[in-house]
Amino acid sequence: AQSVTQLGSHVSVSEGALVLLRCNYSSSVPPYLFWYVQYPNQGLQLLLKYTSAATLVKGINGFEAEFKKSETSFHLTKPSAHMSDAAEYFCAVTLSGGYQKVTFGTGTKLQVIP
């Protein structure tokens, strides 16, 4: 079975500051990992995904995440926060090798302070 843990249900950053959202995974086999963003009253939108190619993955809106097997982590970062980044972010994991059930984290709400 696989799972993800998102550390911090709420994160606040100042506009222009570094964004760091933490995600640790647990998986018995090599995982595929994802970050999704949900804006108010909208569905989830795929930000980026790791599927065993490059360990540093770049996504939309300037976000990136690095897969670190030794730390079982897949943290999401952005060098400079914009007001438009305020949303809820979900980390998700599944097992490689054909469709396997995707498990979502509990989400982290990002607040950007002007």
Add this chain to the structure above:
Amino acid sequence: DAGVIQSPRHEVTEMGQEVTLRCKPISGHDYLFWYRQTMMRGLELLIYFNNNVPIDDSGMPEDRFSAKMPNASFSTLKIQPSEPRDSAVYFCASSGTGGYGYTFGSGTRLTVV
């Protein structure tokens, strides 16, 4: 591509009534998922289809819930009879082969009073 289309966006119904939620996946996607999102339980996978066939419905909370996918471009989630505890946002998502990297619809916010 218009993305995954869900209707209605909002539904308010009285307890005991039948509710039908609709979803049109992205053309060419062969996986379709129904999720429910609540503050208390987060995102829950209710059921998913592959090539219109239900594969795993273990997340369907009880027999009052049913889902169908009569063709590749349409799916429904039905609740009969509805109860206040069914109030949630219901999302439909679709994906290509392998089921990775979902595209979500905008959701249906269901309120049962």
